[in-house]
Amino acid sequence: MAQQDVKIREPLLIELSTPGRRGVRFPEPDVPQADLPEDLVRSDLPLPEVSEVDVVRHYTRLSQYNHGVDINFYPLGSCTMKYNPKVNEDMARLPGFLNIHPLQPVETVQGALAVMYTLQEALKEITGMAGVSLQPAAGAHGELTGVLIIREYHRSRGDTKRNKILVPDSAHGTNPASSAMSGMRVVEIPSDKRGNIDLEKLKAECDDTLAGLMITNPNTLGLFEEHIEEVVQAVHEAGGLVYGDGANLNALLGIARFGDMGFDVVHLNLHKTFSTPHGGGGPGSGPVAVAEHLVDFLPGPVVTIVDQDEEGTPIYGFTWPEKSIGRVKAFYGHFGVMVRALTYILMLGADGLRQVAEDAVLNANYLRVLLQDTYHIPYNRLCKHEFVAEGRWPDAPGIRALDISKRLMDFGFHPPTNYFPLIVHEALMIEPTETESKATLDAFIDAMKQIAREARENPELLRKAPHNTPFGRVDEVRAARQLILTWFDWA
Amino acid sequence: MSWKIPENLKYTKSDEWIDPQTGKVGITDYAQSQLSDVVYVEIIVSEGETVNKGDIIATIESVKAAADVYAPVSGKVVEVNEGLADTPEVVNSDPYGDAWLVRMEISDPSELDELMDADAYRKYCEERED
Numbered sequence: 024m025a026q027q028d029v030k031i032r033e034p035l036l037i038e039l040s041t042p043g044r045r046g047v048r049f050p051e052p053d054v055p056q057a058d059l060p061e062d063l064v065r066s067d068l069p070l071p072e073v074s075e076v077d078v079v080r081h082y083t084r085l086s087q088y089n090h091g092v093d094i095n096f097y098p099l100g101s102c103t104m105k106y107n108p109k110v111n112e113d114m115a116r117l118p119g120f121l122n123i124h125p126l127q128p129v130e131t132v133q134g135a136l137a138v139m140y141t142l143q144e145a146l147k148e149i150t151g152m153a154g155v156s157l158q159p160a161a162g163a164h165g166e167l168t169g170v171l172i173i174r175e176y177h178r179s180r181g182d183t184k185r186n187k188i189l190v191p192d193s194a195h196g197t198n199p200a201s202s203a204m205s206g207m208r209v210v211e212i213p214s215d216k217r218g219n220i221d222l223e224k225l226k227a228e229c230d231d232t233l234a235g236l237m238i239t240n241p242n243t244l245g246l247f248e249e250h251i252e253e254v255v256q257a258v259h260e261a262g263g264l265v266y267g268d269g270a271n272l273n274a275l276l277g278i279a280r281f282g283d284m285g286f287d288v289v290h291l292n293l294h295k296t297f298s299t300p301h302g303g304g305g306p307g308s309g310p311v312a313v314a315e316h317l318v319d320f321l322p323g324p325v326v327t328i329v330d331q332d333e334e335g336t337p338i339y340g341f342t343w344p345e346k347s348i349g350r351v352k353a354f355y356g357h358f359g360v361m362v363r364a365l366t367y368i369l370m371l372g373a374d375g376l377r378q379v380a381e382d383a384v385l386n387a388n389y390l391r392v393l394l395q396d397t398y399h400i401p402y403n404r405l406c407k408h409e410f411v412a413e414g415r416w417p418d419a420p421g422i423r424a425l426d427i428s429k430r431l432m433d434f435g436f437h438p439p440t441n442y443f444p445l446i447v448h449e450a451l452m453i454e455p456t457e458t459e460s461k462a463t464l465d466a467f468i469d470a471m472k473q474i475a476r477e478a479r480e481n482p483e484l485l486r487k488a489p490h491n492t493p494f495g496r497v498d499e500v501r502a503a504r505q506l507i508l509t510w511f512d513w514a
Numbered sequence: 515m516s517w518k519i520p521e522n523l524k525y526t527k528s529d530e531w532i533d534p535q536t537g538k539v540g541i542t543d544y545a546q547s548q549l550s551d552v553v554y555v556e557i558i559v560s561e562g563e564t565v566n567k568g569d570i571i572a573t574i575e576s577v578k579a580a581a582d583v584y585a586p587v588s589g590k591v592v593e594v595n596e597g598l599a600d601t602p603e604v605v606n607s608d609p610y611g612d613a614w615l616v617r618m619e620i621s622d623p624s625e626l627d628e629l630m631d632a633d634a635y636r637k638y639c640e641e642r643e644d
Contacts, residue, residue, distance in 0.1 A: 423550075442578040448643070499577045503553035504602065 032493075033084050037510050040071040046078055069511075088493050090437050091302070096463050098390075100409045100440040100452025101195065101243055103273050103295035104302060110370060111298060111363035120362050125354035129340050135358065136339035139326040142365045143310075149368075149376070150269070150289055151282025152312035154344075156321045157361055158352040162270060165290025165309030166201035166237070171348050172288055172313060172320045173235045173264045174205055179320075179346055185234040185262070191220045193242040193444050195268055207234055214446055218244040218402035220254055229261035239268040240284070241275070243444040243452070244402050245387060245409035255285035264288065264317075272296045273456070274384055274407035277377030287314045297364035308360040323347040324355070382457035383408045386464060390455055393468050397475045401447055409454035411447045419478040422485055424449040427474055429496060430488035434470040517543040517639055520610055524586065524626050525635035531610065532586040534626055538614040541574065541583055541605065544639045546613075549576035552605040555598045557615055563591045565618075567625055572615050574605060583615060587625040593617035 073081075090097070097104035115121070123132050143155040159165040170188065177185045188202040191212045199209040210228055215221045220238065236258045240248045248254060255265050267281045267289035273296045281289045293308035294301035301307065313321060324341035331337050341355075371379065384407050391410040395403060398412035414424025428438030428451070440452035455464060477484050487496060507513050519542070523531040529545035532538070546552065554575035559565055565585040572583040594616050598604065605613040620626065630638060 445579060500551040500553060503551075503575075503577060 033081065033088070035510060036071040036073060036078070036081055037069075039073055039077055039081065042072055044072045044074045044077070046073060046075040090432075095435045095437070096455075096459060096467055097302075097437040098439050098453045098455050098467065099302075099437060100245075100411070100443075100454040101270060102301065102440070103270075103292070103408070103454060103456055104437070105273070105295075105298055105456040106458040107298050107300050107363075108367065108370065111366045114366040115359045115362045117362075120359070125358075130338075133339055136326050137337075138362055138365055139355065139358070140328065140337075140339055142361050142368070143326060145365065145368050146291060146310055146312055149276065149280070150272075150291070150312045151280030152286075152289065153282075153315040154318035154321055154325070155310055155312045156325055156351075157308070157310045158322050158350070158356040159290065159309040159311055160352055160357060161294070161305065161307030162195075162268075162290060162292045162309045163197040163201055164307075164351065165292075165311050166197055166266075166268065167204055168309075168311045168322060168348070168351050169266050169288040169290055169313075170201050170205040170207060170235070170237075171351075172311070172317055173266065174207070175320050175346065175348050176264065176317060177234055182262070184232055187228070187230075187232045188234055188266075189225065189228055189236040189258075189263075191238060191242065192446055193218070193220075193244055194237060194239055195243060195270060196443070198237040198239070198268060202237065214242075214244075217249065217404065218242065218246040219249050222250055222253060222257070225254060226257050229257050229263065231262060233258065233261045233263035235264040235266050235287075237266040237268060239271055240281075241271045241407035241409075243271075243409075244411050244447070245271075245274075245406040245452075245454070246402060246404065247274075247407055251284050259285065270295060271408060274380055276380040277373060278380050281312075282314065287317060288312070293360055293364040298367045299360045299363040306357045306360060308357045308364070310356075319345040320348055322349060322351045324350075326355075379457045380408075383455075386455040386457060386459055387453070389461075389464055390453060390468065394471055397472050398451070408456070409452060411444065412451045412453065413447060414441075414449040414451045416475070416478060419482060422478045422482055424451050426482075426485040426488065427451065427471075427478070430474050430477070430485045431470060432489040433491045434466075435491075436467060436470060517547060517636075518610065519543065519632045519636050519639075521632045523610070524629035524631065525638075526584065526586045526629055527638070528584050530583060530586045532618070532620075532626070532629070534620070534623075537589070537592070537618040537620055539571070539583075539586060539616050539618060540609055540614045541581075542635070543609050545581070546606050546609045549574065549581060549605075550578050552576045552602045555602045555605060555615075557594050557596075557598070559591050559594070559616060561591055561594055564621075565589065565591060574602075585618070586629060587618070587620050587622070589618040589621040591616050592619050 092104050092106055119134055123135055139157055146155045159168045186208050187210055188207040189210050189212050190198045193214050202209045212225050213221045240251055258265050264287040267286040269289045269291040272291055290309045290311045293299045294305055321344045323343035326339055327342045328337040329340035387406050387408050387410055391406055400412045414427045424441050428441050431438050442450055523533055525531055529542045531540055531542050552574055557572045559571045567585055567588045569585045570582045571585050574581050595614055
């Protein structure tokens with residue numbers, strides 16, 4: 024971005040195409056050639072013709088346009104874009120982890136199974152839950168798995184009329200989607216004036232059709248649910264289960280545990296809380312942890328200690344929980360991500376993990392307090408890992424959150440999350456994470472204050488931002504209305 | 515803030531309007547201003563279908579968010595505004611006119627009494643702005 028001062032438009036690969044150029048030349052076949060059936064053969068193949076160096080330079084240049092947490096501050100709310108320590112990569116690249124295959128006999132991959140088992144145990148301890156599946160590929164996949172477990176639990180008891188899932192209006196958008204994917208009916212519960220779930224409205228929906236509640240704690244306003252015990256009790260008394268979306272676990276590490284709050288199922292995002300790569304395609308990992316009464320329903324297989332050798336060393340194997348909902352992912356999940364997450368946990372230890380939460384909360388509150396006189400914060404109380412401000416002012420008509428975000432890019436910062444949660448007007452959702460220094464936070468505060476001044480003095484500067492990036496303001500409306508998804512649609 | 519709120523329509527808490535005379539249904543000026551630029555409209559009910567009050571009849575997507583549109587009253591869908599899919603921007607420019615979504619035959623006119631009139635709806639919009 025701005026750092027590289029790149030100001031050229033990168034052509035598409037197909038525009039770089041020169042007839043006859045090749046990146047790869049195939050060797051002569053060492054088996055007899057077979058002719059393809061006539062009707063499967065095409066006469067033209069309009070792919071770009073480029074050399075290896077063309078391709079390398081093309082993608083290297085594109086990568087320089089990108090913003091990542093290795094380049095600068097990335098306060099994208101609820102995404103926990105924390106720094107990914109490079110020791111995680113070293114561990115994931117150890118040949119013994121890198122070069123194994125999921126179909127190898129288990130006796131040849133005992134080390135890998137030990138990693139998975141140790142990670143399961145660590146996540147159990149961190150969440151206070153009784154069992155873990157590492158299979159789900161990402162957060163929303165974990166949610167779907169969790170809701171399927173809830174559904175199976177009720178069915179196994181012959182309790183078939185429970186088809187309703189309650190979701191607060193401050194929830195992640197994936198929560199209602201995951202419920203609907205599981206065939207559940209979604210009922211939205213509003214928030215109260217302090218940003219908590221509205222307890223009376225919740226209780227009114229707690230009846231014998233209630234399958235469960237999906238709740239994020241701290242919620243997407245960055246606020247800890249002040250009546251969490253009453254919320255859980257109301258759902259349990261009606262026979263429902265409580266699902267905890269662990270997307271915001273970063274605020275609670277080593278301090279509060281979902282199991283102690285009475286949650287029945289939770290998912291975690293290893294690519295948020297546990298510092299595995301995120302936002303560049305991941306891959307993610309969304310383990311699901313459950314309370315004792317749901318352990319038998321976990322997706323299979325899970326890693327267990329099946330025996331021990333003569334010296335007492337555990338022998339690991341795969342086993343199937345008795346009433347398992349089945350497999351939710353090919354093989355065993357994203358193993359490389361598990362190695363990274365376990366490395367992070369072991370490098371920090373229990374005290375280090377607690378300090379992660381404390382520093383993440385401290386950083387968020389530092390930003391909140393120093394910005395609260397410049398930006399209206401509608402639910403302004405002690406926050407956890409993030410807070411939500413309004414990106415609008417009565418005396419700056421026409422300026423929207425989007426303009427503020429675009430202008431922030433000129434300072435080299437990634438914008439916060441825009442327009443979410445929906446319960447805050449022109450929302451700017453800011454999550455600094457624990458890995459940022461006071462100097463970085465101060466630079467961000469200065470930029471935010473300067474932008475607030477510019478909104479009054481020179482609003483055009485915001486409306487036309489960004490100015491210092493390789494590409495200026497993109498016409499998002501036109502892009503969404505006139506979908507052009509391939510070169511052939513455009514050419 | 516000021517939004518257009520025609521006197522002759524009835525309004526829901528989820529920001530739909532219905533014209534008691536014609537049975538046309540759409541989303542309000544307040545709703546379109548909250549959504550910002552609308553990029554996609556999908557009407558999911560078809561002509562002749564019976565809907566209950568509160569059923570989802572359409573989905574409207576903007577650059578900011580996607581929103582479901584609910585039937586303000588129960589009744590039969592007698593006409594669907596097919597052209598709207600190709601011109602989603604009229605939801606922003608003419609929410610009470612060309613951007614009507616469906617026309618309904620209202621099965622129980624007393625359900626209209628549960629909806630807000632223009633004054634009540636104006637107050638409801640202002641409350642949500644602070």
